[in-house]
Amino acid sequence: MKFAFKMGASALALTVAATSAYAEIDEAWWKAAAEPYQGVTIRGVTESSPPSLYIREVLAPEFEALTGIRVDVETTSWDQMFDKAIKDMEASTGIYDMAYIEQDIIYSYLSRNFLTDLTQFLADNPDLKAATYDESNFTTFADYFKDDAGHLYGVPMEAFLKVYLYRTDLFNDPEIQAEFKEKTGRDLVPAKTHAEYAEVAQFFTAYGEENDLDLWGTTAQAHTGHVASWYEYFESVAPTFGVYNWGIDADNNYGASVANGGEMNGPEAVEAMTWWLSMRDIAPPESPASTWTEVGTTFGAGRAAQGLVYGENAGWIAADESKSLVVGKVGVALPPLKDGVMEEVEGGTGYIGYYDGGAFGMPHSSKNKEATALFLQYIGQNEVQPDWAVAAPRVTNTATYDDPKVQEMNEKLSGYYDLIKDRGYLFAGAPAYPFHAQVREATAPIFYQILTGDLGVQEGLDQMAATAESTLTELGYRK
Amino acid sequence: MQSKRLGWILLAPTLVILFFFGVLPFIYVVYVSFHQWNPFAVNPEMVFNGADNFRQIVFDPAFLNSIGVTVMFVFFAVLSELILGYVLAQAFMRDFPGKAIFRTIHTLPLIMAPIIVGSVWKLMTTPSIGIIPKFLDEWFGITMNIGTSAPAAFATVVIMDIWHWTPLVTLTLIAALVSLPPDPFEQAQIDGANKRQIFWHITLPMIAPAVVATVFIRLMDALRTVDEVWMLTGGGPGSATRFVGVHIFKEVFPKTNYGYGSTISVIVLYLTIVVCWLLYVTMLAPRSKKD
Numbered sequence: 001m002k003f004a005f006k007m008g009a010s011a012l013a014l015t016v017a018a019t020s021a022y023a024e025i026d027e028a029w030w031k032a033a034a035e036p037y038q039g040v041t042i043r044g045v046t047e048s049s050p051p052s053l054y055i056r057e058v059l060a061p062e063f064e065a066l067t068g069i070r071v072d073v074e075t076t077s078w079d080q081m082f083d084k085a086i087k088d089m090e091a092s093t094g095i096y097d098m099a100y101i102e103q104d105i106i107y108s109y110l111s112r113n114f115l116t117d118l119t120q121f122l123a124d125n126p127d128l129k130a131a132t133y134d135e136s137n138f139t140t141f142a143d144y145f146k147d148d149a150g151h152l153y154g155v156p157m158e159a160f161l162k163v164y165l166y167r168t169d170l171f172n173d174p175e176i177q178a179e180f181k182e183k184t185g186r187d188l189v190p191a192k193t194h195a196e197y198a199e200v201a202q203f204f205t206a207y208g209e210e211n212d213l214d215l216w217g218t219t220a221q222a223h224t225g226h227v228a229s230w231y232e233y234f235e236s237v238a239p240t241f242g243v244y245n246w247g248i249d250a251d252n253n254y255g256a257s258v259a260n261g262g263e264m265n266g267p268e269a270v271e272a273m274t275w276w277l278s279m280r281d282i283a284p285p286e287s288p289a290s291t292w293t294e295v296g297t298t299f300g301a302g303r304a305a306q307g308l309v310y311g312e313n314a315g316w317i318a319a320d321e322s323k324s325l326v327v328g329k330v331g332v333a334l335p336p337l338k339d340g341v342m343e344e345v346e347g348g349t350g351y352i353g354y355y356d357g358g359a360f361g362m363p364h365s366s367k368n369k370e371a372t373a374l375f376l377q378y379i380g381q382n383e384v385q386p387d388w389a390v391a392a393p394r395v396t397n398t399a400t401y402d403d404p405k406v407q408e409m410n411e412k413l414s415g416y417y418d419l420i421k422d423r424g425y426l427f428a429g430a431p432a433y434p435f436h437a438q439v440r441e442a443t444a445p446i447f448y449q450i451l452t453g454d455l456g457v458q459e460g461l462d463q464m465a466a467t468a469e470s471t472l473t474e475l476g477y478r479k
Numbered sequence: 480m481q482s483k484r485l486g487w488i489l490l491a492p493t494l495v496i497l498f499f500f501g502v503l504p505f506i507y508v509v510y511v512s513f514h515q516w517n518p519f520a521v522n523p524e525m526v527f528n529g530a531d532n533f534r535q536i537v538f539d540p541a542f543l544n545s546i547g548v549t550v551m552f553v554f555f556a557v558l559s560e561l562i563l564g565y566v567l568a569q570a571f572m573r574d575f576p577g578k579a580i581f582r583t584i585h586t587l588p589l590i591m592a593p594i595i596v597g598s599v600w601k602l603m604t605t606p607s608i609g610i611i612p613k614f615l616d617e618w619f620g621i622t623m624n625i626g627t628s629a630p631a632a633f634a635t636v637v638i639m640d641i642w643h644w645t646p647l648v649t650l651t652l653i654a655a656l657v658s659l660p661p662d663p664f665e666q667a668q669i670d671g672a673n674k675r676q677i678f679w680h681i682t683l684p685m686i687a688p689a690v691v692a693t694v695f696i697r698l699m700d701a702l703r704t705v706d707e708v709w710m711l712t713g714g715g716p717g718s719a720t721r722f723v724g725v726h727i728f729k730e731v732f733p734k735t736n737y738g739y740g741s742t743i744s745v746i747v748l749y750l751t752i753v754v755c756w757l758l759y760v761t762m763l764a765p766r767s768k769k770d
Binding site: 079082083086090108111112214222223224225226227284285286287288289290303434435437438440441442445448449451452454474475476477 | 517518519520521522523541601605606607608624625626627629712713714715716717718719720721729730732733734735736
C-alpha cells in the first residue's frame with residue numbers, strides 16, 4: 001500500500017511536472033530541433049515598444065544561446081514598421097522572417113494572404129513542434145489572430161487594455177475629498193459615468209489652478225495632426241457612448257452615415273465627440289500635441305488626476321521610479337460609461353474600450369520558415385512569460401496571471417492584471433476591417449478639423465461618414 | 480578621340496547608378512500613376528485607369544491645400560534664408576572678435592539630420608515643457624500652442640527651416656563674395672556710387688549665378704520637406720502644415736494609395752521643374768543673352 005502510494009504520488013508528481021505551466025525548457029529538444037538550421041539568421045521587424053525591446057534584448061539572445069540560430073530583431077517606429085513589413089510582404093522579397101502584427105492590421109494582412117498559417121505549418125512539420133508550446137495556453141486575445149477555421153497566424157506577444165487610471169493619492173486625500181464633497185455634493189471616487197468624470201476633471205483642473213499646481217483634471221490624447229487622437233475617439237470614447245466599430249455597419253453594406261444604417265454621424269457620436277472635446281479643453285496644454293506616448297508621460301509626470309491611458313504605459317507609470325513621479329499612487333478602473341452601455345456589452349453587443357496588442361507573425365515570403373517557427377514557439381511558451389510580463393506589463397498566456405512575480409506586479413498596478421483577467425472580455429480590439437488604415441487616413445484630416453474648430457462637430461462627423469462611405473466604395477467594399 | 484572615350488568610361492559608373500536608381504524608378508512611378516492600385520482594396524491588383532488620377536488631382540481639395548501651404552512655406556522660408564544668409568555672409572566677410580567661433584556655431588544646424596531638428600523643435604515648442612512657449616508667456620504674455628494655433632504652427636515650421644538651412648545659404652554666398660574681383664568695386668567707389676548702387680548694379684549681378692543655384696537647391700529641398708514637419712506637427716493642426724511631401728507620404732504609406740500617390744509625385748516633380756525653369760529664365764537667361 002505504502003509502495004503503491006509512493007508510486008502513485010511519484011507518477012502524479014511527474015505528470016504535474018511534465019504538464020506544469022512552468023516546466024523546465026527541454027534544452028536537448030531545442031538543440032536537436034535547431035540542429036539543421038545552424039548558421040541561419042532570422043530577421044524580424046517590430047515597433048520599438050517595451051515588449052518588443054524585451055524580445056530583442058532578452059528572448060532573442062536566450063534563444064540564440066540555446067539553439068545557435070541567430071535572431072536579428074529590428075525595432076523601429078510604428079509607421080516605419082508597417083511600411084517595411086507591408087513592402088516586404090507585398091513584393092515577396094523575404095527580407096523579414098517575422099513581422100509584428102498589430103491587432104488592427106491582421107485583417108488587412110489576412111485578406112492579402114501575407115501570413116503563414118502557423119497552426120497548419122506546425123501540423124505539417126511535427127518535428128518542429130515543441131512540447132511546451134500550445135495554442136491553448138494563450139488568452140482569448142489570440143482569437144484575433146485566427147482565421148475562420150481557428151488557425152493561428154501570429155503568436156501573441158503583447159496585450160493591454162486602455163484603462164482608466166486615476167491618482168489614488170489625490171482621490172484618497174481627506175482634504176481634497178472634503179472640498180470635492182462640498183463643491184459637488186458627492187464622494188470623490190473614480191467616475192462611472194461621463195458626467196461624473198467631467199465633474200472630477202473640472203474639479204481637479206480648478207484645484208490645480210487655485211493652488212498653483214501643474215495639475216489638470218484629465219488627460220487627452222488629442223494630437224491635431226496624428227492619428228492617435230482619431231484612435232482615442234473611435235476606440236476609447238465613442239464605444240463608451242454606444243458607438244461601436246467606428247460607427248460603420250459591416251452587415252449593412254458598410255454604411256457609415258445614419259442615412260445608410262451607420263452611426264458615425266449619429267446623435268451618440270455627436271454626444272461622444274462633444275464630451276471628449278470638452279475634456280480636451282480642460283486637459284493639460286500639451287494635449288493637442290499628445291499621442292499615446294505623451295499621454296503616458298503627462299500622467300507619469302503627475303500632471304493629470306485621471307485619464308484613459310494605454311496599458312503598456314501603466315507599468316512604468318505605476319512602478320518605475322526612474323521615469324514616473326506617481327509610483328504607488330495609481331489606481332485602475334473601468335472607463336466611464338453612458339447608461340445602458342454596460343448592459344449592451346454584457347449582453348454581447350459592443351465593447352467598452354480598446355483591447356490593444358499584437359503578435360509576431362511569419363510572412364508568407366519568409367525564407368527561413370522552420371527556424372522562425374522554432375523562435376515563435378519559444379516566445380509563446382508559458383515558461384518565458386512571467387519575467388516578460390513584469391518587464392513590460394502584458395499578458396498573453398493564461399498561466400501568467402498566477403505567477404508570483406506577476407501577482408506582485410499586479411499589486412503595484414492596483415489590480416491591473418486582475419482587470420485584464422476578469423474584465424478583459426468587456427474590451428475589444430479593432431473591428432475586423434481589411435481597410436482599417438485606408439478609412440482612418442481618409443477621415444483623419446476631417447477629424448483634425450473638428451479638433452481645431454474649423455468644422456463643427458455635427459458637420460465634421462457628417463463629412464467623415466460621407467468620406468468613409470466614398471472611400472469604401474472606391475476600395476470596392478461598399479457596393 | 481581617346482580623351483572622349485576616357486571621359487565616358489569615367490562617367491559610366493555614375494550614369495549606370497543614375498539610370499537604375501533614378502531614371503528607372505521614375506519611369507515606374509509614371510507607369511503606376513496611370514493606375515488605380517491599393518493593395519488592400521477588394522481588387523488588390525493594378526488597374527489601368529488612364530488619366531483618371533490626373534483628373535482627380537485637379538479637384539482634390541486636400542492636394543490643392545497642400546500645394547497652397549507648400550508654396551507659402553517655400554516663399555517665406557527661402558526668401559528669409561536668402562536675405563538672412565546674405566546679411567550673415569557680408570558679416571563674415573568682415574573681421575570682428577569671436578568671428579571663428581560664431582561661424583562654427585552658426586554652421587552647426589547644417590550637420591543635424593532633419594528628424595533630429597524636428598525633435599529638438601518639438602521639445603522647444605511643446606506647451607508646458609518647451610522653452611519657447613514658456614518665455615513667450617513670461618516675457619510677453621503670449622500663449623503659444625502649435626497644437627491648436629495654425630498660424631503659430633506654420634510660423635514655427637518656417638522659423639525651424641530658416642534656423643536649419645540659412646547656414647547653407649551663408650556658406651555658398653560667402654564663397655561667391657570671396658571670389659568677386661575687387662576692381663569693379665574700386666572703380667564704382669571712385670565714380671561715387673553709393674552702397675545701394677554698388678549692391679544692385681555690381682554685387683548682385685555678379686553673384687546671381689550663385690544665388691540662383693542656392694535658390695534652386697533650397698527650393699527643391701523645401702518642396703520635399705517631410706521629416707522635420709512630420710516630427711514637429713505631423714501636418715497639423717488640421718492641415719495647416721500638411722505640405723505636399725507630408726501629403727504624399729500619408730497618401731502612399733499609411734493609406735497605401737499607390738496609384739494616386741504616384742500621380743501626385745509626378746505632378747509635384749513637374750511643378751518643381753517648371754518653377755526652377757521660370758527662375759532660370761527670369762534671373763539667368765537675360766544675363767546669358769547680354770554676355
